[in-house]
Amino acid sequence: xxxxxxxxxxxxxxxxxxxxxxxxxxxxxxxxxxxxxxxxxxxxxxxxxxxxxxxxxxxxxxxxxxxxxxxxxxxxxxxxxxxxxxxxxxxxxxxxxxxxxxxxxxxxxxxxxxxxxxxxxxxxxxxxxxxxxxxxxxxxxxxxxxxxxxxxxxxxxxxxxxxxxxxxxxxxxxxxxxxxxxxxxxxxxxxxxxxxxxxxxxxxxxxxxxxxxxxxxxxxxxxxxxxxxxxxxxxxxxxxxxxxxxxxxxxxxxxxxxxxxxxxxxxxxxxxxxxxxxxxxxxxxxxxxxxxxxxxxxxxxxxxxxxxxxxxxxxxxxxxxxxxxxxx
Amino acid sequence: xxxxxxxxxxxxxxxxxxxxxxxxxxxxxxxxxxxxxxxxxxxxxxxxxxxxxxxxxxxxxxxxxxxxxxxxxxxxxxxxxxxxxxxxxxxxxxxxxxxxxxxxxxxxxxxxxxxxxxxxxxxxxxxxxxxxxxxxxxxxxxxxxxxxxxxxxxxxxxxxxxxxxxxxxxxxxxxxxxxxxxxxxxxxxxxxxxxxxxxxxxxxxxxxxxxxxxxxxxxxxxxxxxxxxxxxxxxxxxxxxxxxxxxxxxxxxxxxxxxxxxxxxxxxxxxxxxxxxxxxxx
Amino acid sequence: xxxxxxxxxxxxxxxxxxxxxxxxxxxxxxxxxxxxxxxxxxxxxxxxxxxxxxxxxxxxxxxxxxxxxxxxxxxxxxxxxxxxxxxxxxxxxxxxxxxxxxxxxxxxxxxxxxxxxxxxxxxxxxxxxxxxxxxxxxxxxxxxxxxxxxxxxxxxxxxxxxxxxxxxxxxxxxxxxxxxxxxxxxxxxxxxxxxxxxxxxxxxxxxxxxxxxxxxxxxxxxxxxxxxxxxxxxxxxxxxxxxxxxxxxxxxxxxxxxxxxxxxxxxxxxxxxxxxxxxxxxxxxxxxxxxxxxxxxxxxxxxxxxxxxxxxxxxxxxxxxxxxxxxxxxxxxxxxxx
Numbered sequence: 001x002x003x004x005x006x007x008x009x010x011x012x013x014x015x016x017x018x019x020x021x022x023x024x025x026x027x028x029x030x031x032x033x034x035x036x037x038x039x040x041x042x043x044x045x046x047x048x049x050x051x052x053x054x055x056x057x058x059x060x061x062x063x064x065x066x067x068x069x070x071x072x073x074x075x076x077x078x079x080x081x082x083x084x085x086x087x088x089x090x091x092x093x094x095x096x097x098x099x100x101x102x103x104x105x106x107x108x109x110x111x112x113x114x115x116x117x118x119x120x121x122x123x124x125x126x127x128x129x130x131x132x133x134x135x136x137x138x139x140x141x142x143x144x145x146x147x148x149x150x151x152x153x154x155x156x157x158x159x160x161x162x163x164x165x166x167x168x169x170x171x172x173x174x175x176x177x178x179x180x181x182x183x184x185x186x187x188x189x190x191x192x193x194x195x196x197x198x199x200x201x202x203x204x205x206x207x208x209x210x211x212x213x214x215x216x217x218x219x220x221x222x223x224x225x226x227x228x229x230x231x232x233x234x235x236x237x238x239x240x241x242x243x244x245x246x247x248x249x250x251x252x253x254x255x256x257x258x259x260x261x262x263x264x265x266x267x268x269x270x271x272x273x274x275x276x277x278x279x280x281x282x283x284x285x286x287x288x289x290x291x292x293x294x295x296x297x298x299x300x301x302x303x304x305x306x307x308x309x310x311x312x313x314x315x316x317x318x319x320x321x322x323x324x325x326x327x328x
Numbered sequence: 329x330x331x332x333x334x335x336x337x338x339x340x341x342x343x344x345x346x347x348x349x350x351x352x353x354x355x356x357x358x359x360x361x362x363x364x365x366x367x368x369x370x371x372x373x374x375x376x377x378x379x380x381x382x383x384x385x386x387x388x389x390x391x392x393x394x395x396x397x398x399x400x401x402x403x404x405x406x407x408x409x410x411x412x413x414x415x416x417x418x419x420x421x422x423x424x425x426x427x428x429x430x431x432x433x434x435x436x437x438x439x440x441x442x443x444x445x446x447x448x449x450x451x452x453x454x455x456x457x458x459x460x461x462x463x464x465x466x467x468x469x470x471x472x473x474x475x476x477x478x479x480x481x482x483x484x485x486x487x488x489x490x491x492x493x494x495x496x497x498x499x500x501x502x503x504x505x506x507x508x509x510x511x512x513x514x515x516x517x518x519x520x521x522x523x524x525x526x527x528x529x530x531x532x533x534x535x536x537x538x539x540x541x542x543x544x545x546x547x548x549x550x551x552x553x554x555x556x557x558x559x560x561x562x563x564x565x566x567x568x569x570x571x572x573x574x575x576x577x578x579x580x581x582x583x584x585x586x587x588x589x590x591x592x593x594x595x596x597x598x599x600x601x602x603x604x605x606x607x608x609x610x
Numbered sequence: 611x612x613x614x615x616x617x618x619x620x621x622x623x624x625x626x627x628x629x630x631x632x633x634x635x636x637x638x639x640x641x642x643x644x645x646x647x648x649x650x651x652x653x654x655x656x657x658x659x660x661x662x663x664x665x666x667x668x669x670x671x672x673x674x675x676x677x678x679x680x681x682x683x684x685x686x687x688x689x690x691x692x693x694x695x696x697x698x699x700x701x702x703x704x705x706x707x708x709x710x711x712x713x714x715x716x717x718x719x720x721x722x723x724x725x726x727x728x729x730x731x732x733x734x735x736x737x738x739x740x741x742x743x744x745x746x747x748x749x750x751x752x753x754x755x756x757x758x759x760x761x762x763x764x765x766x767x768x769x770x771x772x773x774x775x776x777x778x779x780x781x782x783x784x785x786x787x788x789x790x791x792x793x794x795x796x797x798x799x800x801x802x803x804x805x806x807x808x809x810x811x812x813x814x815x816x817x818x819x820x821x822x823x824x825x826x827x828x829x830x831x832x833x834x835x836x837x838x839x840x841x842x843x844x845x846x847x848x849x850x851x852x853x854x855x856x857x858x859x860x861x862x863x864x865x866x867x868x869x870x871x872x873x874x875x876x877x878x879x880x881x882x883x884x885x886x887x888x889x890x891x892x893x894x895x896x897x898x899x900x901x902x903x904x905x906x907x908x909x910x911x912x913x914x915x916x917x918x919x920x921x922x923x924x925x926x927x928x929x930x931x932x933x934x935x936x937x938x939x940x941x942x943x944x945x946x947x948x
Contacts, residue, residue: 335723
């Protein structure tokens with residue numbers, strides 16, 4: 001059960017520690033169903049922190065997104081820890097970053113929040129309209145309860161409002177943490193990769209037409225890449241101009257190249273948080289591609305990323321008994 | 329001639345001559361180019377301080393300051409440092425090869441306003457390239473200006489641009505030229521030290537004088553400090569800024585420093601203007 | 611110009627009479643609602659709030675070839691003169707106003723031929739808002755749900771019909787071409803439309819008083835608010851690409867085989883390499899500087915140059931920002947700091 005008092009107490013203690021630079025959590029957004037990432041530096045600010053089915057942001061992306069400013073002469077770099085609040089999927093992102101040495105274990109203090117699934121804001125806004133007054137939400141007995149403006153409360157079954165990812169989620173509890181805020185939750189999801197199989201069963205022509213249609217609307221805002229906690233190359237190959245691997249033109253060929261390159265760079269690394277699909281302003285179903293590659297890696301190599309900080313990165317390791325039958 | 333009706337369409341120019349000013353990784357090469365089209369050649373007009381977009385189709389364009397004065401003849405000179413994709417490709421050009429040029433862009437040094445004044449240029453490294461046109465212009469219209477002082481320095485003697493011309497300037501009667509390098513070298517008889525120190529050594533009087541400076545940001549910072557120590561007013565100090573540019577005509581929105589578009593409101597700015605724009609010295 | 615009326619069942623005929631011009635209407639392309647050419651005999655569906663991609667993509671395409679050349683040769687051919695006559699049908703007043711704002715920049719001194727020829731060949735038929743978007747704040751920046759700036763014709767939904775208000779000569783000739791489908795509007799119709807406009811204005815709940823912001827922003831250069839508001843920014847291009855007044859672009863040479871083109875593509879000041887010099891120096895190294903620049907550009911620098919805030923209050927950046935960075939939140943912090 002979500003315990004907001006405990007959350008805020010722990011947050012206050014954490015931010016007051018000498019070895020913690022700041023804490024990243026979620027707080028109520030500026031309108032409707034929105035929640036925004038909140039960087040807390042002062043203990044007084046913890047009261048705005050929250051945790052609810054609306055907290056869809058994967059905060060692990062900030063571990064690698066935040067720029068390291070040049071240190072002014074005479075000063076020393078601030079090497080204190082960053083405290084991070086994580087759900088199950090977010091913690092897997094942190095684990096994968098640890099495995100790749102993108103982040104050091106001593107640089108992050110992980111506050112685990114077992115999660116019963118976050119909403120798909122697009123689904124919810126379709127149902128209730130794009131409301132302006134801030135809305136509260138909570139998990140109640142397997143349903144999601146919304147406290148709407150005007151005092152009205154509506155409880156909806158999770159299948160109707162949760163993100164697709166959350167319905168098949170097998171890791172709702174943080175896999176690594178320095179402190180767990182409340183009891184672990186029951187694993188409700190089971191992944192048969194139904195959505196992937198559905199697309200797999202189509203003919204090549206149909207699949208090609210499907211993706212050409214989707215990639216035509218891509219506006220190359222790079223929101224999917226920037227929000228992804230595992231896309232953190234300082235010099236992204238898809239931005240390079242010398243040489244130019246992918247043209248800046250937004251025709252379907254270049255867009256396809258961008259999306260495919262990114263998907264392959266994430267194979268065996270994507271931890272299925274679903275953020276890329278959530279942020280896409282033109283609603284491209286990006287998770288279908290990522291989940292296809294996830295399924296391949298899972299089935300053929302029996303490997304799932306983001307679970308064990310001691311493993312070697314999937315694409316950078318080799319076992320003599322790795323399957324090769326689909327290559328040869 | 330600014331454009332063919334389409335400001336993005338470049339003219340074709342032939343490289344008449346090219347030579348290295350400096351060598352090494354980030355070497356500087358000067359290109360002397362002449363427009364192929366006679367009409368363009370005849371009607372081209374520019375003033376010291378302006379720039380042009382030069383490049384090659386298939387590679388791209390770069391905004392480079394025109395480092396010759398219109399008084400020198402019907403050609404253009406560009407001194408280009410090899411840095412990225414476009415400048416690398418330009419450096420491969422030999423006499424007879426062609427490049428694309430469009431412009432001139434930007435404002436110029438207010439040469440008319442400065443008539444009757446003493447002119448001091450303070451340059452460092454490649455920063456001498458945008459200062460060369462004003463030096464040549466003043467030399468060609470020597471009677472319009474009271475005095476010309478050139479202060480220029482580089483890391484080493486082999487990093488000095490326009491070496492031949494600077495030696496000539498040294499021997500000119502009515503122009504004073506002061507050179508410096510950062511560290512002692514054999515066969516160097518001039519000042520040793522950074523350009524801001526050389527400036528204090530020359531100790532120019534601010535009376536009826538305009539000081540123009542261009543060079544690495546750190547040099548500009550100290551030159552500005554020293555010019556203030558020498559009691560120069562803000563509107564007596566000029567500099568040229570640079571920023572990443574694409575269109576050159578104030579449309580792509582990229583080159584702004586604060587509310588000033590470097591390609592249109594600049595690149596020449598007085599310190600009085602820049603003081604109010606914190607981003608100018610970023 | 612007198613008011614006219616178009617009954618909704620005649621909408622298809624009206625559109626068909628627009629002749630050989632390309633008619634752009636809000637439609638789903640893939641999953642996104644944007645302005646796309648109407649095909650065949652379909653009738654435009656005007657029951658929508660606003661498109662995700664603003665209509666700027668038809669006069670300022672995301673990718674536009676400017677010059678063509680053959681690899682290895684120096685001659686370049688400008689790709690102009692190919693613009694087609696277009697009619698934008700059902701544009702919201704905020705997006706139309708945005709066009710007028712962007713026009714100022716693209717015609718400043720040197721006219722941008724690609725943009726200008728497309729703008730000159732476009733006629734804009736607007737649709738007044740009866741139900742403003744939730745994050746709309748157009749009235750705070752000089753607009754309104756029935757603003758006529760940038761429009762040739764304004765339609766107002768009266769239930770069974772539209773009130774049709776020609777505003778310019780182009781708008782007038784458009785209506786004349788379809789005069790069979792139009793009838794004169796009665797005084798009652800005009801008043802009903804007025805009421806729709808007034809009710810809509812009342813429904814706009816997000817407001818900000820921009821007084822003092824353009825002049826005061828430069829003074830807040832080193833203020834700590836920029837750090838706070840940019841911390842959660844992802845540095846993506848959503849706010850800029852989907853903003854109807856944002857117009858920054860990149861120019862790239864692209865060669866495939868021997869066919870070369872110099873094209874321009876949308877660019878965003880929020881990207882990290884936007885101002886990156888070839889030397890590696892970046893005057894705006896972090897998201898703090900880039901956010902500060904974006905707000906200053908829209909609310910201060912553009913005002914200095916063109917006397918108008920480069921924001922029409924459409925609210926797309928607020929609705930679509932993945933981390934809920936809210937421009938009204940930033941502006942209220944600016945006002946607090948002033």
